[in-house]
Amino acid sequence: MDYKTPLAKVRSLGSAHNGTGHWWMQRISSMMLIPLSFWFVIYAKKLTILTHAEISAWLAEPLNSFFAIAWLMTVFYHASLGLQVIIEDYVHCEWRKIAAVWAVKVGFFALGLATVLAVLRTVH
Amino acid sequence: MIVSLKLNKPPQIYQSCSKTLRVKIMSASNRPLSPHLQIYKLPLTGLISIAHRITGAALATGLLFFAYSFFAIAAGAETYLDLQNLLNHSLGQIGLWLFIYALFFHLCHGIRHLIWDAGLSFDKKQMNKNAVIELTASLTLTLCAFFL
Ligand code: HEM
Numbered sequence: 001m002d003y004k005t006p007l008a009k010v011r012s013l014g015s016a017h018n019g020t021g022h023w024w025m026q027r028i029s030s031m032m033l034i035p036l037s038f039w040f041v042i043y044a045k046k047l048t049i050l051t052h053a054e055i056s057a058w059l060a061e062p063l064n065s066f067f068a069i070a071w072l073m074t075v076f077y078h079a080s081l082g083l084q085v086i087i088e089d090y091v092h093c094e095w096r097k098i099a100a101v102w103a104v105k106v107g108f109f110a111l112g113l114a115t116v117l118a119v120l121r122t123v124h
Numbered sequence: 125m126i127v128s129l130k131l132n133k134p135p136q137i138y139q140s141c142s143k144t145l146r147v148k149i150m151s152a153s154n155r156p157l158s159p160h161l162q163i164y165k166l167p168l169t170g171l172i173s174i175a176h177r178i179t180g181a182a183l184a185t186g187l188l189f190f191a192y193s194f195f196a197i198a199a200g201a202e203t204y205l206d207l208q209n210l211l212n213h214s215l216g217q218i219g220l221w222l223f224i225y226a227l228f229f230h231l232c233h234g235i236r237h238l239i240w241d242a243g244l245s246f247d248k249k250q251m252n253k254n255a256v257i258e259l260t261a262s263l264t265l266t267l268c269a270f271f272l
Contacts, residue, residue, distance in 0.1 A: 027241060030234050037231055040190075041224055041269050047193055048211050048220070052201035059197065072194070079184040086181060093141035115191045118198040 022081060029078035036074055039067040060123040068119050076112030080105050168255045176233045179226040186223045224269055229262040 010020070043064075046055055058064055083104045091097040166174070196207040210216045236254060239245050245254060 027238065030238060034231060034235065037227055041227070044190070044220060044224065045269070047208065048217075052197070052204040055197060055204070068194070072191075075187060079180075079187055082180045083184055086177065096141070111188075111191055115194045118194040121198040122194070 022084070026078065026081045026085075029074050029081065032070075032074045033078055036067065036071040039064075040071050040075075043068070043071075056122055059119065065119065065123045069116050072112055072115050072119070076108050076115075080108040083108075167252075169251050172233060172255050172258065176230060176237075179230040182226055183223070183230060186219075186226075221266070221270065225262065225266045228265040228269075229258070232258040232262045232265075 046058060050058060059068055084101050087097060087100045087104065091100055193207055196203045211220060236245070236258060245251070
């Protein structure tokens with residue numbers, strides 16, 4: 001007799017032990033990154049030409065502050081999920097794998113948060 | 125060919141921290157091995173698939189630089205100018221445009237992943253055609269970004 005529902009059976013499966021959650025978040029962050037990447041390319045070009053006063057004013061425009069923070073939050077999240085997959089594929093030793101995934105997650109979370117705070121300091 | 129395998133040890137042993145042990149287990153278990161990359165010539169679609177992973181890792185590294193750019197702007201005019209000089213140096217320019225090209229390639233192939241996830245475009249002819257479309261599109265997008 002099997003008391004488990006089909007959903008309960010697949011939860012926490014996979015090499016990350018979180019079922020399809022990781023996969024879904026990777027897809028959602030990918031879709032968000034399609035428009036956000038175009039904003040990023042504009043930003044990268046601005047970096048090469050605008051003066052400090054000009055780029056601070058540019059970032060302070062509501063739409064650009066919005067895109068800057070949206071891009072940073074999404075890209076750091078997407079990159080940490082992506083690096084996690086790569087680590088899980090190539091690091092076979094269990095404790096090293098867990099340590100590496102945690103280091104990436106904690107590091108990227110902290111860095112992502114710090115950059116968002118930097119944008120807020122610029123546009124305050 | 126599917127080889128059924130009876131494991132007489134718990135599967136965790138296959139995650140052993142010793143590489144020699146892992147290789148021994150792999151060969152002793154008589155499991156089907158994946159194509160050896162040094163011997164097997166990858167088709168275009170295979171090369172692109174690996175390039176997606178390589179660009180993903182490269183972009184994650186380059187991200188650190190762009191993260192720093194936001195700190196530099198917040199820090200003030202001097203720090204910002206240093207960063208800008210770095211970026212406008214010829215090596216900086218090469219790095220910047222390689223990053224943007226990698227981004228557009230990763231984006232184009234990423235869209236294809238999303239199409240696959242919708243259950244579409246698994247036909248072999250279509251796959252090769254799409255590989256060429258992806259490469260052209262990412263190059264075009266990079267050139268547009270460069271000249272616009
Ligand atoms: C700077 C921006 C980006 C970074 C740092 C980044 C990083 C990564 C990394 C490290 C991976 C894991 C690669 C792998 O498992 O082989 C990945 C996967 C992926 N990326 Fe990105 N990415 C970026 C932008 C984008 C964009 C714009 C898209 C748009 C569609 C995208 C779509 C995807 C998809 C669909 C996957 C999963 C592929 C799979 O399932 O194998 N990424 N990304």
